[in-house]
Amino acid sequence: MPSFEYEALEASGRTRRGMVTADTARLARQELRRLSMTPVNISSPREDNIAAARGKTTKKISSGDLVAITRQLAALVGAALPLEEALSIVALQAEKPHTRKRMLAVRERVMEGWRIADALSEHPRSFPALYRAVISAGETAGDLGGVMDRLATMLEKDRSMRGKALGAIIYPAALIVIAGAVVTALMTQVVPKIVEQFDTFGATLPAITQAVMAVSNFLSTYGLIILVSGVAAGFGLWRGLKAPAFKLQFDRRLLKFPIIGRLARGLDAARFARTLSTLFAGGAPLLDSLDSAARTVSNSHIRESLYTANNAVREGAALSSALRRVSGLPPMMAPMIAAGEHAGAMPAMLDKVALQLEEEFDSASVLALRLLEPAIIVAMGGVILVIVVSIMLPILRLNSLAAG
Numbered sequence: 001m002p003s004f005e006y007e008a009l010e011a012s013g014r015t016r017r018g019m020v021t022a023d024t025a026r027l028a029r030q031e032l033r034r035l036s037m038t039p040v041n042i043s044s045p046r047e048d049n050i051a052a053a054r055g056k057t058t059k060k061i062s063s064g065d066l067v068a069i070t071r072q073l074a075a076l077v078g079a080a081l082p083l084e085e086a087l088s089i090v091a092l093q094a095e096k097p098h099t100r101k102r103m104l105a106v107r108e109r110v111m112e113g114w115r116i117a118d119a120l121s122e123h124p125r126s127f128p129a130l131y132r133a134v135i136s137a138g139e140t141a142g143d144l145g146g147v148m149d150r151l152a153t154m155l156e157k158d159r160s161m162r163g164k165a166l167g168a169i170i171y172p173a174a175l176i177v178i179a180g181a182v183v184t185a186l187m188t189q190v191v192p193k194i195v196e197q198f199d200t201f202g203a204t205l206p207a208i209t210q211a212v213m214a215v216s217n218f219l220s221t222y223g224l225i226i227l228v229s230g231v232a233a234g235f236g237l238w239r240g241l242k243a244p245a246f247k248l249q250f251d252r253r254l255l256k257f258p259i260i261g262r263l264a265r266g267l268d269a270a271r272f273a274r275t276l277s278t279l280f281a282g283g284a285p286l287l288d289s290l291d292s293a294a295r296t297v298s299n300s301h302i303r304e305s306l307y308t309a310n311n312a313v314r315e316g317a318a319l320s321s322a323l324r325r326v327s328g329l330p331p332m333m334a335p336m337i338a339a340g341e342h343a344g345a346m347p348a349m350l351d352k353v354a355l356q357l358e359e360e361f362d363s364a365s366v367l368a369l370r371l372l373e374p375a376i377i378v379a380m381g382g383v384i385l386v387i388v389v390s391i392m393l394p395i396l397r398l399n400s401l402a403a404g
Contacts, residue, residue, distance in 0.1 A: 004028040005091075005104055008037035015040070019088060019104065043101070059098040060125035063159055069094070069103065070152040078145030084111050102126050115139055130275065131155075133292050134282055141283025154278045157358055158271055164365040165267050169260070172372040179380040186387055187216040188223065194391050205394055212390040244300065252301040255328055259368045266361035268297045269329050272306065273357050277350035287314055302328035319346075330357065 004025060007017050016037065022028035029039045061069070069090055076086035084107055091103035102123050109119035117136035120127040131151070138147025195205070195213055205213070219226075240246045255261045275296045279289035290313060294306035309322035320338035323329060333353055340349025 004042050005100065006032060006039060007041040008032050008039050011036050018092060060123075061099050061102055061127075063155070065094070065096065065099050066126070066131075067152060067155045067159060069099070070148055070155060074145055074148035074152055077148060083116060083144070116144075130292055130296060133284065133288070134278055137279060137282040137284035143283070147278075147282040150278045150281060154274050157274055157354075161267055161270060161358065161361055164362065165263055168263055168365040168368045168372075171369065172376060175373065175376045175380075179376060179383075183380070183383050183387075184219060184223065186384070187212070188220050191216045191387060191391065192220070195394070206390070206397070208386065209390040209394055212387060248300045248304065251299045255299065255301065259372070262364055263361070263368060264299055265302075265328055265330070266357065266364050268299050268302050269333065270354060270357035270361050271296050272302075272329075273333065273350060273354035277347060277354050280350060281347035286319065290319075299328065302326065305329075330360070332356070 004020050004022060005017075006020055006028065007015065010016050020028050020031050022031055025042050028042055032039045032042075072090045072093070073086055076089060077083060081089075087103055087107035087110060091100050091107060094100040094103060105122070106116065106119045109122065110116055115136070117132050117139060120132050120135060134147060134151045134154075135144070138144040138151075141147065191212060195209065241250060255265055272293050276289055276293040279292055280286060284292070287310065290306070290310045294303055294310060297303040297306060305326040305328060309319075309326050312322040312325070313319055318338070318341060320334045320341055323337060324334040336349055336353050336356075337346070340346040343349070
């Protein structure tokens with residue numbers, strides 16, 4: 001029987017929101033009136049399923065909301081609550097209407113006898129393929145609550161690492177842009193007007209002032225060309241990264257960069273280990289877990305190496321020996337997994353590997369910020385110092401001539 005989300009007024013005048021089960025919207029309104037409530041609005045989650053079937057784009061659940069939903073479902077299912085009731089509670093607690101509709105649509109499918117993984121597949125933009133694969137593994141293994149708890153942890157860790165990686169890149173980039181804008185404004189607007197005053201006296205300018213003026217004239221003449229060229233180069237790089245062959249070469253070279261390469265390597269290694277741990281511990285076959293975990297890696301060079309390792313495992317090689325040949329992964333990963341293979345405790349060892357890699361990534365991102373921020377500030381201060389000196393030297397020379 002379909003479910004309807006409602007907003008109604010109680011006899012006391014208070015607004016109440018909830019869900020009612022009925023064959024049609026008309027019968028749902030009758031049921032609300034029977035409960036002494038006046039219907040204000042009634043909607044069916046089937047609207048999302050119909051829109052998805054027609055190929056219409058629906059608003060997706062944000063990553064933050066997905067983490068919260070998964071954590072709540074894990075707690076409710078782990079407390080032995082029926083799945084449809086857990087979905088109903090989570091849906092009604094959702095603040096955003098589109099999130100509530102997605103969860104009610106999933107609940108309706110579950111009540112019709114669908115597996116939850118299949119119900120989630122009707123909303124691929126909100127529930128990615130990896131998310132559904134983990135849920136499916138948990139259903140098959142009969143430990144949906146435990147697997148969802150691990151899944152929520154994986155999503156939280158991944159979101160946190162993405163935020164730290166962006167912070168380690170965006171903050172220094174913002175400093176560089178601001179510093180560049182300040183220096184450009186000084187060189188093109190301030191310095192020429194001040195130096196013009198010295199030219200009226202016919203005095204010979206110091207070498208540092210002449211050098212600064214040469215740079216100022218160059219920026220004034222070719223600044224717009226440089227800016228347009230930079231934007232064009234950025235657009236060309238963005239387009240080039242869509243070509244697999246170019247992206248493979250770019251990602252291979254990216255790993256060799258001193259700071260960015262280390263962050264990219266640490267982010268992908270930690271994400272791979274955490275995903276593999278979540279899938280394998282949830283009951284998914286090792287080969288399927290490896291394939292799904294490899295798809296989460298953003299660096300195409302590491303991802304191709306992991307696909308090769310997956311083929312080696314399929315042919316009978318041990319996971320640890322296959323991962324030893326993957327370039328880009330930390331050296332400590334393969335020995336720790338080998339220890340887990342010998343002890344028969346692969347899920348626990350994969351958890352330890354993921355935790356250690358995440359801690360190393362946290363340390364690397366913090367170190368990168370601590371190194372880059374003062375370096376940019378010192379460089380900007382040095383440039384401004386040169387500009388100030390180039391202005392002050394002619395002033396001091398004029399004062400000496402006037403005093404003489």
